[in-house]
Amino acid sequence: xxxxxxxGQQHIVLDVNSGAVHIFDPLSYDMLAYLEAPLSEExxxxxxxxxxxxxxxxxxxxxxxxxxQRGELFSEDDYIDLQKAMxxxxxxxxxxxxxxxxxxxxxxxxxxxxxxxxxxxGRKLMPFEVGKAAFDFLVAHSGKRxxxxxxFFGGEPLMNFGTVKMLVAYARxxxxxxxxKFRFTLTTNAxxxxxxxxxxxxxxxxxxxLSLDGRKxxxxxxxxxxxxxxxxxxxxPKIRRFVEQRGDKDYYVRGTFTKNNLDFASDVRFxxxxxxxxxxxxxxVCGAGWEYSIGEEDLPRIKDEYDRLADQIIADRxxxxxxxxxxxMIDLQQGPxxxxxxxxxxxxxxxIAVTPEGDIYPCHQFVGNEAFKLGNxxxxxxxxxxxxxxxxxxxxxxxxxxxxxAKYYCSGGCCANNYAFGQNIKKTYRLSxxxxxxxxxxxxxxxxxxxE
Amino acid sequence: MKKIKTVKTANLKASACKxxxxxxxxxxxxxxxxxxxxxxxxxxx
Numbered sequence: 076x077x078x079x080x081x082x083g084q085q086h087i088v089l090d091v092n093s094g095a096v097h098i099f100d101p102l103s104y105d106m107l108a109y110l111e112a113p114l115s116e117e118x119x120x121x122x123x124x125x126x127x128x129x130x131x132x133x134x135x136x137x138x139x140x141x142x143x144q145r146g147e148l149f150s151e152d153d154y155i156d157l158q159k160a161m162x163x164x165x166x167x168x169x170x171x172x173x174x175x176x177x178x179x180x181x182x183x184x185x186x187x188x189x190x191x192x193x194x195x196x197g198r199k200l201m202p203f204e205v206g207k208a209a210f211d212f213l214v215a216h217s218g219k220r221x222x223x224x225x226x227f228f229g230g231e232p233l234m235n236f237g238t239v240k241m242l243v244a245y246a247r248x249x250x251x252x253x254x255x256k257f258r259f260t261l262t263t264n265a266x267x268x269x270x271x272x273x274x275x276x277x278x279x280x281x282x283x284x285l286s287l288d289g290r291k292x293x294x295x296x297x298x299x300x301x302x303x304x305x306x307x308x309x310x311x312p313k314i315r316r317f318v319e320q321r322g323d324k325d326y327y328v329r330g331t332f333t334k335n336n337l338d339f340a341s342d343v344r345f346x347x348x349x350x351x352x353x354x355x356x357x358x359x360v361c362g363a364g365w366e367y368s369i370g371e372e373d374l375p376r377i378k379d380e381y382d383r384l385a386d387q388i389i390a391d392r393x394x395x396x397x398x399x400x401x402x403x404m405i406d407l408q409q410g411p412x413x414x415x416x417x418x419x420x421x422x423x424x425x426x427i428a429v430t431p432e433g434d435i436y437p438c439h440q441f442v443g444n445e446a447f448k449l450g451n452x453x454x455x456x457x458x459x460x461x462x463x464x465x466x467x468x469x470x471x472x473x474x475x476x477x478x479x480x481a482k483y484y485c486s487g488g489c490c491a492n493n494y495a496f497g498q499n500i501k502k503t504y505r506l507s508x509x510x511x512x513x514x515x516x517x518x519x520x521x522x523x524x525x526x527e
Numbered sequence: 528m529k530k531i532k533t534v535k536t537a538n539l540k541a542s543a544c545k546x547x548x549x550x551x552x553x554x555x556x557x558x559x560x561x562x563x564x565x566x567x568x569x570x571x572x
Contacts, residue, residue, distance in 0.1 A: 093537030100530045138528040147537045154540045159547055171553035222550050222571065258552070407535040411568045412546025416539075420555040438555065483539065486554070526534045 077149060078480035079107050082520035083386070088148070089519065091480050095147035096407060098523050102126065103135040112149035114140055160417045160469055164424065164462035168218030171421065173428040173439045174209055176201045176239060177230040181266050182306060185297040186333060186359045186367060192230035194430070194443040200235040201431035205453060206242040209429045212452040214253050220425075226260040228428075228439055233267035243279050260284070262329075264298070265310040265317070273317050281325060285314050288330040289342025289356065296335060297367070311349070318351055327401060330356040333367035337376050340384035347391075347398050355401030358510060360440075360492065371506060378513045385517035389524045405484070405518040416470075419486030423449070423465025437465050440491030465490060468501050475503045484515040545572065 076091040079099075086104035088097045099107075109121050118128065118136050126132045142148035178199045180192025192198065210225070217223055225246070227239050239261070246257045261276060262284040276283050287310060288294040295305020318326060328351045332339035339356050346354050358369050358377070369377070388400060410416075420426060423437030430442055433453040441447040450457035468490060470482035485508075490500040492507050550571040 088531075090537065092539065094535065094539035095533060095537040096535040098532045098534060103530045135530045138531040141528060142531065142533070145537070146540070147533065150537065150540075154543050156543070168549070170549065173555075220549060222552075224553055406569065408538070409570055411551055411570055412542035412548075413539045414543070414547035415551060415568065415570075421553050422555065425549065426553045426555065489555075523534050526532075 076480060077107065079104060080516055082382070082516065083524070085520060085523055087516075087520060087523055089480065090142075090148050090150055091483065092152040093147050093150040094407075094483065095142070095150075096519055096523065097142065097147070098527070100135070102131060103139060106132075106135055106139060110139070110149075112143070112151075114143045114149065116140060155413060155417070157471060160414055160471070161467055164459040164466040167424045167462075167466055168220045169213060169216040169425055169427055170220040170222065171224040171226075171426040172209060172213050173226050173228050173426070174201070174206060174242075175229060175428060175430050175439065175442060176206065176227045176232045176242075177235040178431050179234055180229060180231040180264070181234060181300070182231070182264050183299055183301055183303075185299070186331060186361055186365075188360050188440065189230060190443075194230075196430065196432075196443050199431040201238060203238050203241050205429075205431060205433045206238060207245055208433060208452040208455075210242065210246050210249060212429075212455065212457075214249065214255060215455075216457070217255065221255055222258060223255050224258045224260065226262065228262050231264050231266065232261055233263050233272060236267065236272060240275060262286070264306070265313050266306060268310075268313040268317055273320055276317075277321060277324060283317070283321070283326045284329050284355075285310075285317065285326065286330070287311070287314060287328050287346070288332070289336070289339065290345045293336045293342055294330075297331070297333065314351075315349060325353070327353045327355045329354075329401075331359050332356055333359040334369055334373060335367050337373060337380060340380050340387055343384055343400060344387065347396075352398040353401075354398060357402070358507075360495075362495065369506065374506070374509055377510060381510075381513050381517050385521055389521055392521075392525055402514045403518040403521055405515070405522065407519075407522055413483065416483040416486055418469050420489065422490050423462045437462070438491060440489070441494075464500060473501045473503055475508070479508070479512075481508075481512045481515050484518075485511040542570075548572065 078089045080087055086099040088099050106122055178193045183191050213223055250257050258281045259279055260282040261280050264286045291307040294307045298306050328346055342356055343354055361368055428436045428439040428442055429452055433451045435449040436442045436447050449461050470476040470487045473487050476482045476487045488503050488507055492504050493502055494500050496504040551568055554568055
């Protein structure tokens, strides 16, 4: 399988199963429309009919055939061991925890998927004992996995900062006893950032995600306090100061775009101008019918905007200015192995979410949906039979994914998104797919453009 | 080659031999909690 597309003046060809990426000249590119495996060494009669038999045409086909022989064009996926990609749920170690440390929030963002912080379950902060039990549960179910991840999430996790500190201290002692390594991350709206918090986060957190939608008017339209006032003027100096003190440790300034700001490349530009170098802006996750919901009709505009952003990044990097847009990050040389790419996010398998009550869900997006409650860390219960559907979800068991050129880049999409729109975690949501494919095209195009 | 430039050589097949250790970061933990991009993750090996 190949994917051939144009970005600006570039003719880009991705060989899906091998992962090879090529830049073709226009004639070679046009020939691809008439070729499929297996290729013959001899110049095909169909190409002669369409393109003649000039030296130029013969040279094009010779290059195509050389790539084919090298296994870098029209390659097969017969090297993948599907058994390795599809273990039973009970055999999958749990290695990543989304710890919903606070089901409460000090903002009332208009698009919040967590029902303004409480996930529809009532406002509550996680007691230390529940968090401690969650860490013990994680270690007990982690098998041979050494690197364990805990994301302090909410609601707003800094509303329960004291417990975060106590749990990190507990985990640092625990990791010495059990020969594991905890990697902490935290996602915050930045309202409660101060010097004490910043110092702690910079010491302990592998990554910190700071929520900001971009320009003041964009941010304040959705990200508001309980009294309806926007939070921009409060959080911007806090985020700026945090990033200044972050040094070379990971962070993302992370925003959401909605139907109301489809010109989100301008929000990326705004963030860059504030001095931020690690940026993520993503489409809103919500059902149809809200005034800010993104619909099929918005696709052409959003795709154009991703192109605009990609061209902006290419121009800036050529001018020596570096910043990173999360969804255009792609490591073409040392990226994840093919098995990681097949399985994706790991929700309900290696990844679970835990609520302040200790309830376990496949991921944070399923919290509050009783049908997906897997167990409880205080009771040390876990029904892995409910996880089978998640663990078996991969790009080969999702019908649309198996035929998609982008499968090794997106890994089959978000189970929660699929469920929200199709009541089936293996039924992909077309709108998400279209956006993801466009982002992958742009990500590759940035790399190929900068290679020239 | 005269007409085609390879920017990235094939490496997915090779990754199948050594891959699947499961030590790399869970993708949804990395930035955004709604993400489905995995190709931007780092290999821990």
